[in-house]
Amino acid sequence: xxxxxxxxxxxxxxxxxxxxxxxxxxxxxxxxxxxxxxxxxxxxxxxxxxxxxxxxxxxxxxxxxxxxxxxxxxxxxxxxxxxxxxxxxxxxxxxxxxxxxxxxxxxxxxxxxxxxxxxxxxxxxxxxxxxxxxxxxxxxxxx
Amino acid sequence: xxxxxxxxxxxxxxxxxxxxxxxxxxxxxxxxxxxxxxxxxxxxxxxxxxxxxxxxxxxxxxxxxxxxxxxxxxxxxxxxxxxxxxxxxxxxxxxxxxxxxxxxxxxxxxxxxxxxxxxxxxxxxxxxxxxxxxxxxxxxxxxxxxxxxxxxxxxxxxxxxxxxxxxxxxxxxxxxxxxxxxxxxxxxxxxxxxxxxxxxxxxxxxxxxxxxxxxxxxxxxxxxxxxxxxxxxxxxxxxxxxxxxxxxxxxxxxxxxxxxxxxxxxxxxxxxxxxxxxxxxxxxxxxxxxxxxxxxxxxxxxxxxxxxxxxxxxxxxxxxxxxxxxxxxxxxxxxxxxxxxxxxxxxxxxxxxxxxxxxxxxxxxxxxxxx
Numbered sequence: 001x002x003x004x005x006x007x008x009x010x011x012x013x014x015x016x017x018x019x020x021x022x023x024x025x026x027x028x029x030x031x032x033x034x035x036x037x038x039x040x041x042x043x044x045x046x047x048x049x050x051x052x053x054x055x056x057x058x059x060x061x062x063x064x065x066x067x068x069x070x071x072x073x074x075x076x077x078x079x080x081x082x083x084x085x086x087x088x089x090x091x092x093x094x095x096x097x098x099x100x101x102x103x104x105x106x107x108x109x110x111x112x113x114x115x116x117x118x119x120x121x122x123x124x125x126x127x128x129x130x131x132x133x134x135x136x137x138x139x140x141x142x143x
Numbered sequence: 144x145x146x147x148x149x150x151x152x153x154x155x156x157x158x159x160x161x162x163x164x165x166x167x168x169x170x171x172x173x174x175x176x177x178x179x180x181x182x183x184x185x186x187x188x189x190x191x192x193x194x195x196x197x198x199x200x201x202x203x204x205x206x207x208x209x210x211x212x213x214x215x216x217x218x219x220x221x222x223x224x225x226x227x228x229x230x231x232x233x234x235x236x237x238x239x240x241x242x243x244x245x246x247x248x249x250x251x252x253x254x255x256x257x258x259x260x261x262x263x264x265x266x267x268x269x270x271x272x273x274x275x276x277x278x279x280x281x282x283x284x285x286x287x288x289x290x291x292x293x294x295x296x297x298x299x300x301x302x303x304x305x306x307x308x309x310x311x312x313x314x315x316x317x318x319x320x321x322x323x324x325x326x327x328x329x330x331x332x333x334x335x336x337x338x339x340x341x342x343x344x345x346x347x348x349x350x351x352x353x354x355x356x357x358x359x360x361x362x363x364x365x366x367x368x369x370x371x372x373x374x375x376x377x378x379x380x381x382x383x384x385x386x387x388x389x390x391x392x393x394x395x396x397x398x399x400x401x402x403x404x405x406x407x408x409x410x411x412x413x414x415x416x417x418x419x420x421x422x423x424x425x426x427x428x429x430x431x432x433x434x435x436x437x438x439x440x441x442x443x444x445x446x447x448x449x450x451x452x453x454x455x456x457x458x459x460x461x462x463x464x465x466x467x468x469x470x471x472x473x474x475x476x477x478x479x480x481x482x483x484x485x486x487x488x489x490x491x492x493x494x495x496x497x498x499x500x501x502x503x504x505x506x507x508x509x510x511x512x513x514x
Contacts, residue, residue: 006387
C-alpha cells in the first residue's frame with residue numbers, strides 16, 4: 001500500500017496501461033464499496049521532535065474501497081487528489097489476493113519501488129556530495 | 144438621507160474578466176504550466192503549502208497561478224479549499240529522526256554523527272544577480288557522492304543524554320486543534336506550535352528578530368536545522384492498523400537556548416522548536432525562536448513585556464489570512480457607515496459653531512455692559 005500511496009499518479013496509470021491487468025474501465029470487474037473520495041489527513045509532529053504531539057497541517061489524501069467480482073476486497077489511501085490513482089491502488093490491493101498477484105508485483109509494484117528507490121538514492125547522493133569535510137589548519141610556529 | 148443602492152454587477156464581471164486577461168499577461172509569451180511552477184518556483188509552492196496548512200504541491204502551484212503570484216492570495220485560496228475537504232483522520236506523529244535528509248546543519252556541534260550536510264542552500268552564495276539565468280541553457284547537474292550510510296540522529300539527543308538540556312514533557316495524546324475549536328487563551332504549547340506552523344513568515348520572522356534585538360532575548364543557537372523527506376503513517380480504520388499513506392518534505396529547527404536557571408528550573412539549556420511543511424527554513428528558525436519566547440511562563444522566567452512573549456498578541460495576529468481579511472475589507476464599500484460618520488461630524492460641527500457663536504455674543508454683551 002505504501003508504494004502505491006506515494007507513487008506519482010501518471011506513472012501508476014502508465015504502468016497499468018502497459019500491463020496485462022484488467023482496465024478499471026472494463027465493466028463488471030468490481031463494485032465500489034466506497035467510491036474514491038478526496039479529503040485531508042491532519043499531520044502531527046511532536047514538540048521538540050520527541051515531546052507532546054501537535055497538529056502541523058493537513059495533507060490531501062484520496063481513499064476508496066472496492067470488491068472484485070470474485071469477492072476480494074481492495075482498499076486504497078493514497079497521497080493527493082487523483083481519483084484514478086486511488087482506483088488503481090484499490091484494484092491492485094484486491095488483485096494482490098488473486099492469481100494476478102504476480103502480474104501486479106512485476107508490472108506495477110516492483111517498478112514503482114525501484115523508481116522511488118532511485119529518486120531517494122539520487123537525493124541522498126547529492127546530499128552526500130554537500131557534506132562538509134573539515135580540516136584543521138596547522139600553524140607554522142612549531143613546525 | 145442615504146438610500147440603499149444596488150449595482151456594480153457589470154463592473155465586477157468586467158473587472159474579473161480583465162483580471163483573467165491580466166493574469167495571462169502578454170499572449171506572445173508562453174503560458175506557465177502548473178508543473179513549471181511546481182518544479183521551478185518550489186520555495187513559493189512550499190510557503191503556500193506551509194501557510195495554507197495543506198500539503199499538496201499541485202494545488203499550491205495552481206493557487207499561485209490563479210493568484211498571479213500573490214502568495215498571500217494563494218494561501219487564502221488553499222485555506223478556503225481545505226475547508227471543503229472531509230477530514231479522514233490524523234497521522235501518527237511524524238518521525239523526523241528518520242528523515243531522509245537533504246540538508247542538515249548544526250551551529251553547535253561540528254562533528255555530529257551524520258555530519259554537516261549543506262543541501263541545496265542559498266547560504267554562502269554571493270547574492271549577486273546571475274545574468275546567465277536570463278538565457279536558456281543546459282540543465283545544470285549536481286555532483287554526487289556515495290550516499291551516507293550512517294543515521295542522522297537529532298543533535299538534541301546528545302545534550303539530552305548528558306542531562307544538560309531541558310527534557311520535553313510528554314503530553315496529551317490528542318492535541319487541541321485550532322481548525323476545530325476557536326483559539327482560546329491561555330493556549331497550550333500544542334496550540335501555539337500549530338498556530339506558528341501556519342503563521343505568516345514575515346510576521347514570525349520579525350517577531351523572532353525582535354527577540355534577537357533584545358525584546359525578550361533568549362540567546363538561541365541553531366542546534367540543528369534539517370530538511371528532508373519523512374514518511375506519513377496513518378491508522379486506517381478499514382484495516383485496523385497504521386500504514387504509510389505518503390511522504391512529505393519537512394523543515395525542522397531545534398534551537399538550544401542559554402538559560403541561567405530560574406526559581407523552578409536548574410541551570411540548563413532550553414529549547415525552541417520549529418517545524419514546517421516543505422522547505423521553509425527561515426520560517427522554521429523564526430518559529431523556533433518565537434516558540435521559545437512564549438515558553439517563559441513554564442520556565443519560570445520573567446515577563447519582560449516583550450511582544451514575542453505575549454501569546455495572545457502573537458497568536459491573534461500571526462495568521463495572514465485573518466489579518467488580510469480584516470485589513471482588506473476596509474477598502475470595500477462602507478457607504479452607510481461613512482454616511483453616519485459624516486452626519487455625526489456635521490452635527491458636531493454645527494453644535495460647536497453654535498456654541499462658539501453664543502460664547503462670542505455673550506462676551507460681546509459682557510464687554511458692552513462693562514462699558
